[in-house]
Amino acid sequence: MKKLILFLLIVLACTLPPPVDADSFTVISRPCPGGVTAASNMCDSTTDSSLLCEDFMGTTACYTGGSENCRVTWTRTVSGTSTAAFDNSSSGTACFSTSNKDLAISRGDSNVIVYKAITDSSTAYLLFYFKPTSGTNSSSVSAFGLYDSSTALAYINFIQDGSGNMSIKGVHRNSSNSLIQHTAFPVTAGTWYKVEIKWIANQAVSGGFSIAINGTDKTGVDTTSINTNADNVRASITAAFAFEIGAVKVHTSAPACN
Numbered sequence: 001m002k003k004l005i006l007f008l009l010i011v012l013a014c015t016l017p018p019p020v021d022a023d024s025f026t027v028i029s030r031p032c033p034g035g036v037t038a039a040s041n042m043c044d045s046t047t048d049s050s051l052l053c054e055d056f057m058g059t060t061a062c063y064t065g066g067s068e069n070c071r072v073t074w075t076r077t078v079s080g081t082s083t084a085a086f087d088n089s090s091s092g093t094a095c096f097s098t099s100n101k102d103l104a105i106s107r108g109d110s111n112v113i114v115y116k117a118i119t120d121s122s123t124a125y126l127l128f129y130f131k132p133t134s135g136t137n138s139s140s141v142s143a144f145g146l147y148d149s150s151t152a153l154a155y156i157n158f159i160q161d162g163s164g165n166m167s168i169k170g171v172h173r174n175s176s177n178s179l180i181q182h183t184a185f186p187v188t189a190g191t192w193y194k195v196e197i198k199w200i201a202n203q204a205v206s207g208g209f210s211i212a213i214n215g216t217d218k219t220g221v222d223t224t225s226i227n228t229n230a231d232n233v234r235a236s237i238t239a240a241f242a243f244e245i246g247a248v249k250v251h252t253s254a255p256a257c258n
Helices: 002-015
Strands: 053-054 075-077 083-089 102-104 111-122 123-134 141-150 151-160 167-172 179-181 185-187 193-200 210-211 229-237 241-252
Touching: 053 185, 083 111, 083 185, 083 210, 102 111, 102 123, 111 241, 123 141, 123 151, 123 167, 123 229, 141 167, 141 185, 141 241, 151 185, 151 193, 167 193, 167 210, 229 241
Parallel strands: none
Antiparallel strands: 053 241, 075 111, 083 102, 102 241, 111 229, 123 193, 123 241, 141 151, 141 229, 151 167, 167 179, 167 185, 193 210
16 A cells, blocks of 8 residues: 555656746747747737737737737837838748748848837846848847837847857846847857746846757856846847747746746
């Protein structure tokens, strides 16, 4: 009898859901969507309760006069040879095989700004899918992330070194209002990457920022944060770089599964 009870307790323990790390998106050992595969109901209006969810599979105009395949309406500033296409067709889009639509940004002869306002939030967990396309040697851009108006709070830099090697790294504004660079993650043109960023304002000691790329933590030492809330997600491209965004989601608490 004792052996049977012990056996049943072991079985029960193995079937319980694993613990969630409250400071990141990661669900330990749970078979949730990972890597660069998003859940097929990521932005289902009947199941989603996030501040923002955009998978480019909706019926709303993406911007005034723009294509009608978004969940929400964005604001964009683009001119000349620069582009910001919300209905870009991309093979291998990092979300939904039924659509293969995403946001493709390319900076030509003028800067590109694309943003979407969210509810002013002291805590924001940002998930997005990113595919680098091309860059400029020995240069970088603040590709995408959380902002307060036009002030960057927590985002990724898209970098290309003098030899043409690409990488992305997290950057955040610490408690001294300085921009802190985190650990770089090598990337390859044409490949999708899953980026998860945590922002909690007004953290004087630690815990204000974290970043994971394809599930790998790339957070540096300084994780303090300024006392400033996030009120939009934004791309602000000031150099000749091109990339795609496959989906965007913002929560006010760490989601158990993406």
